[in-house]
Amino acid sequence: MAKVPTIVGEMDEAQLIRRDDVVDTDIEHTTSVEYCLTDCQGAAHRTGQASGTGCFCERHVHRSVHVTLKQPLELGCIAQPLT
Amino acid sequence: MANTQAITTSFKVQILNGIHAFGTTVVRGGTGADAFKAALFLASASRGAGDTVYNTTGEVSGSGYSAGGVAFTWIAPTSSGTTAFSSPSASIVYTAVTLATAFDAVLLYNSSQGDKAVAVYTFGSQTVTGGNFTLTIPTNDAVTGLLRLA
Numbered sequence: 001m002a003k004v005p006t007i008v009g010e011m012d013e014a015q016l017i018r019r020d021d022v023v024d025t026d027i028e029h030t031t032s033v034e035y036c037l038t039d040c041q042g043a044a045h046r047t048g049q050a051s052g053t054g055c056f057c058e059r060h061v062h063r064s065v066h067v068t069l070k071q072p073l074e075l076g077c078i079a080q081p082l083t
Numbered sequence: 084m085a086n087t088q089a090i091t092t093s094f095k096v097q098i099l100n101g102i103h104a105f106g107t108t109v110v111r112g113g114t115g116a117d118a119f120k121a122a123l124f125l126a127s128a129s130r131g132a133g134d135t136v137y138n139t140t141g142e143v144s145g146s147g148y149s150a151g152g153v154a155f156t157w158i159a160p161t162s163s164g165t166t167a168f169s170s171p172s173a174s175i176v177y178t179a180v181t182l183a184t185a186f187d188a189v190l191l192y193n194s195s196q197g198d199k200a201v202a203v204y205t206f207g208s209q210t211v212t213g214g215n216f217t218l219t220i221p222t223n224d225a226v227t228g229l230l231r232l233a
Binding site (some may be wrong): 006007023025028030034040051054055060061062063064065066068069071072074075076077079081 | 088089090095112113166167170181182185202204205206208209210211214215216217218219220221227228229230231232233
């Protein structure tokens, strides 16, 4: 059974509720994985609604985020015409 | 054949390699690449083009995160077409961190040269709890290289 590092110690994944999320925009491709305890009392698990703080449940015990940037920065170089 | 007005592509690569100094420059310790770091900043911070050096104002804090962020290296600058480019050589990873206050920016800066700022990249606001925050770098080429001189 896979072990998951959490803020209450390493736990078996079977003891947790996992939620995966993917955000894909022009700026980034972001995946996140969040774990809550199976008896989580967070609002998201009482109401089914995300907590709106960038995560699904405010009572989660693990959240990892993986961001792939899509919008590099470009410096334009200009050779000004002579006048 | 006709002459073409242009900034040479080789010059663009050489800028990234610190070859030219149009003004007062610094005494360098050697010919190797400088050391660079990547620091994370809160969504409430005001990082951007006006930054000159890294400082802790608005930087994230939390378990597993050290002020100043983590070190990374650049791929040796090169060019394709008329664009010079470089990118971090690997994903930038903050391992086993808890960052409870939302953050949405990373500042890349030169820790060999007085922590001078290089670039700020933003992304969707995030928090991390007892896990990793990973910034994966796009393909290093003239189109998606993270830092480009076109």
